[in-house]
Each structure stands twice: as structure tokens, then as C-alpha cells.
Amino acid sequence: MNKLESEIHYAPLPMPAAGELQQVAKGVYWLRMPLPFALDHINLWLVEDALDGREGLTAIDTGISNDDTKALWQQIAQSYFKGRPLLRVVSTHMHPDHVGLAHWLCQGMPDPEGQAQFEWRPPLAMTLGEYATARLWSSRALAEETRQAPDAQATSMAEHFRRHGMTNQDDYAKAQKRDGFYGSMVPSLPLNYQRLLPHKPLTIGGMTWDIIIGHGHSPEHAALFCKDLNLLVSGDMVLPRISTNMSVWATEPDADPLGLYLDSLRRFEHLPEDCLILPSHGKPFGGERLETSGGLHTRLRQLHEHHDDRLSEALAFCQTPRTAAQVLPVLFPRALDFHQFTFAMGETLAHLNRLWHAQCVRRDCIEGVFYFKAA
Ligand SMILES: [Zn+2]
Numbered sequence: 341m342n343k344l345e346s347e348i349h350y351a352p353l354p355m356p357a358a359g360e361l362q363q364v365a366k367g368v369y370w371l372r373m374p375l376p377f378a379l380d381h382i383n384l385w386l387v388e389d390a391l392d393g394r395e396g397l398t399a400i401d402t403g404i405s406n407d408d409t410k411a412l413w414q415q416i417a418q419s420y421f422k423g424r425p426l427l428r429v430v431s432t433h434m435h436p437d438h439v440g441l442a443h444w445l446c447q448g449m450p451d452p453e454g455q456a457q458f459e460w461r462p463p464l465a466m467t468l469g470e471y472a473t474a475r476l477w478s479s480r481a482l483a484e485e486t487r488q489a490p491d492a493q494a495t496s497m498a499e500h501f502r503r504h505g506m507t508n509q510d511d512y513a514k515a516q517k518r519d520g521f522y523g524s525m526v527p528s529l530p531l532n533y534q535r536l537l538p539h540k541p542l543t544i545g546g547m548t549w550d551i552i553i554g555h556g557h558s559p560e561h562a563a564l565f566c567k568d569l570n571l572l573v574s575g576d577m578v579l580p581r582i583s584t585n586m587s588v589w590a591t592e593p594d595a596d597p598l599g600l601y602l603d604s605l606r607r608f609e610h611l612p613e614d615c616l617i618l619p620s621h622g623k624p625f626g627g628e629r630l631e632t633s634g635g636l637h638t639r640l641r642q643l644h645e646h647h648d649d650r651l652s653e654a655l656a657f658c659q660t661p662r663t664a665a666q667v668l669p670v671l672f673p674r675a676l677d678f679h680q681f682t683f684a685m686g687e688t689l690a691h692l693n694r695l696w697h698a699q700c701v702r703r704d705c706i707e708g709v710f711y712f713k714a715a
Pocket residue numbers: 433435557558576
């Protein structure tokens with residue numbers, strides 16, 4: 341446990357085993373699904389609910405689309421649903437671990453022969469920004485069309501990273517293969533959805549859940565806060581141990597996701613320090629009538645300080661002109677696999693673009709490569 345983590349108060353809740361549920365509040369359950377990455381799990385939530393005169397459960401987030409995750413969902417349905425259907429799927433955002441299985445859950449969890457477990461078809465609830473982007477990226481036909489477009493280089497990760505100083509040819513080849521990666525984990529999405537809006541709370545289980553929109557990590561992330569339960573489903577916006585990734589990708593190369601993210605964190609400041617936070621990765625924290633430290637506000641302060649420090653380090657290193665690839669090992673000094681490298685590259689660029697938007701650095705393009713230098 342690092343120093344920052346030691347300031348966090350974890351809720352004294354046992355971790356649910358694969359295929360099991362752990363109750364975290366009245367009618368609210370925690371489940372974990374495996375992920376085939378260095379970040380090896382995602383937390384999902386089930387809430388007892390009633391919709392259109394039916395009793396059942398609402399799922400918050402889904403896990404990625406693979407057979408292991410489907411088998412675990414089947415196991416949970418058999419052990420815990422007691423014949424009740426999944427009534428609704430709420431997805432916090434478009435990332436594959438959060439929405440990858442929405443299409444399958446919303447078809448009533450069909451078996452390999454296509455036989456649905458439930459005749460009820462749960463609707464998918466997401467923000468417009470997340471739903472539209474997920475639909476766009478999950479379309480394989482569109483991905484193919486994009487690859488063949490005359491300006492395909494503009495959206496290629498390999499070219500994006502080359503413009504930012506990646507010189508290793510092996511990495512270039514690996515990055516070229518990443519186009520279409522999203523579609524491999526989110527093969528499709530339901531063709532209709534219910535739109536989540538910030539001023540339109542959801543009623544789940546007879547209680548009101550406010551929608552808190554956040555930017556920077558994904559286009560229009562929805563976190564959910566239930567005042568009656570003093571419970572925050574924070575998605576990926578507020579995590580206890582790791583800092584949320586925010587990346588600059590080829591589709592929006594001049595974006596300022598870190599600026600958007602830090603602004604968005606302010607939207608959580610009105611919530612109480614003692615709310616129980618249910619994050620998508622790591623363990624629930626806060627709660628327990630905390631009034632001064634170890635909960636939400638402690639973590640928000642840590643996140644601001646963390647990024648302020650990273651920005652200062654990046655700025656100090658850019659006293660001479662540097663590419664993002666040169667700044668990356670300053671911000672990420674540990675060994676990275678290629679998957680981690682792509683996120684580290686995107687996040688390094690998020691810090692450099694923040695400095696650039698704040699006019700702390702200037703950006704020069706020399707022979708097709710971008711250099712950042714302290715202004
Ligand atoms: Zn995410």
C-alpha cells in the first residue's frame with residue numbers, strides 16, 4: 341500500500357469471489373468480473389428494482405464480451421436472481437469493460453444456441469455521448485471504411501504516436517494492429533437506448549439516483565449518487581488506488597482531457613465525505629460516518645495533487661523541446677507492456693496538451709513531429 345492509499349479508508353466489506361455477490365447496501369450488490377489486462381478486474385453493481393410492474397434487478401455496467409464473463413453472469417443469474425429478470429442495464433460509459441456485454445444482457449442472456457434465459461429484454465441506459473461513440477467504434481464495417489479512407493492516416497494510432505515521437509518500428513507495427521481493437525471487445529450494441537441526462541435522476545429500487553456527468557476519461561461519463569443510501573457509484577471517474585486514465589487519441593489530437601477531467605471532479609465536491617464510494621476498479625471506500633478524511637474529498641484532493649505534480653514534472657522536463665515519447669518515461673518510469681504503453685502515451689499527451697492549452701508550453705512541428713517547450 342503506498343502513502344496515498346494509506347490515507348484512504350476502505351469499507352470493511354469482504355471481496356466477492358467470481359460468480360458471487362456481496363451486499364454493500366440495502367438492495368445493492370457488488371460483483372467482480374475478470375479482465376485480460378494488467379488491470380485484471382472490474383466491479384459491477386446489481387440493484388433490486390421494479391420496472392413496468394415487474395420485479396427484478398438493474399445492472400450497472402456489464403464486463404467485457406467474452407465467454408468467461410457470460411458464464412459468470414449465467415452463474416449469478418442462477419444463484420441469485422430467483423427467477424427474476426434483469427430489468428435494465430445502466431452503463432456508466434463506453435469502455436469495453438463497462439458496456440461490452442450490454443448487447444448480450446439486453447437480449448436476455450442467450451445461450452450459445454441463441455435461446456434467451458429471460459423473455460424480458462432489458463433496455464440500455466447511457467448518456468448520448470457514450471452511446472453514440474460506442475455505436476460508432478463498435479461498427480466493424482465503419483472501422484474498415486475508415487481504414488480505407490483517403491485520410492485514414494489521420495485516425496491511425498500508429499501515425500498519431502509517430503507524430504508524437506514514437507520511433508520504434510516494432511511499436512509502430514503493433515499500433516497499426518490496434519485499429520479495430522474496440523470492436524473486438526464490443527462486437528455490437530443494442531440498437532436503441534434510454535438517454536441519461538444530468539438533470540433527470542433515475543429511479544432505481546424506488547430511490548432517486550442523481551446522474552453526475554464527467555468528461556476527460558470518456559466523452560460523457562455518468563456517475564450515480566443515491567442520497568437516501570449515501571452511495572456513489574463513481575464508475576472510472578473516482579478510483580481509490582490508481583488514477584483514472586485520460587488519453588489524447590488520434591480522433592481528437594488537440595483535445596484537453598486532463599483539463600476536462602479536473603473540472604469534472606468539481607461536480608463531486610458537494611457530495612458528503614462519508615458517502616460510500618463504489619468504484620469500477622479497486623475496493624469500495626469512504627462510508628462509516630467519516631467526517632474529515634479517508635473518503636471522497638480526501639481522494640479528490642489527492643487526484644488534484646497527483647496531476648499537479650505530474651504537470652510540474654512534465655513542464656520541468658520541457659525546458660528543452662521534447663516529444664511526448666521523450667516525456668513518457670518521466671511520468672511512467674516503470675516497465676510497460678504494449679497495452680499499457682498506448683495508455684501511457686495517450687496520458688502523457690493529455691498532460692502536455694493541458695500545459696499547451698494553459699499556454700505553459702509552446703508546440704512546434706518539426707519534420708512532422710511535435711515538440712513541446714516551456715513557454
Ligand atoms: Zn473507463
